[in-house]
């Protein structure tokens with residue numbers, strides 16, 4: 001883990017894959033991950049952990065299959081939401097969107113159970129950030 005500050009703007013600019021989270025730092029045994037997303041993810045469930053979402057840019061929608069029925073929530077930029085453990089969910093982004101996730105290290109993006117994973121979704125526990133500039137003298141918003 002780097003001991004230097006990390007610019008989220010630079011971190012987001014360092015990759016272009018969709019639905020393929022990068023681990024920007026860790027907090028105890030949790031990862032702070034960022035991802036660029038667009039279109040559909042896949043219905044899946046994490047049996048043993050909640051999953052925290054923060055929308056950095058764009059808009060995220062999350063389909064939720066709860067005990068009393070199915071609904072979709074909309075998270076504009078700047079919104080947070082925690083999907084409880086055991087709740088089947090499917091993120092969807094109608095426009096190019098950037099999100100931050102907070103979840104235990106080793107959490108798989110497609111959960112413990114999932115529908116068939118489409119080719120554009122990366123089934124991963126997160127990738128390391130790479131190629132970040134050491135200096136950060138060009139940070140803008």
Ligand code: NI
Pocket residue numbers: 044046051089109110111
């Ligand atoms: Ni999930």
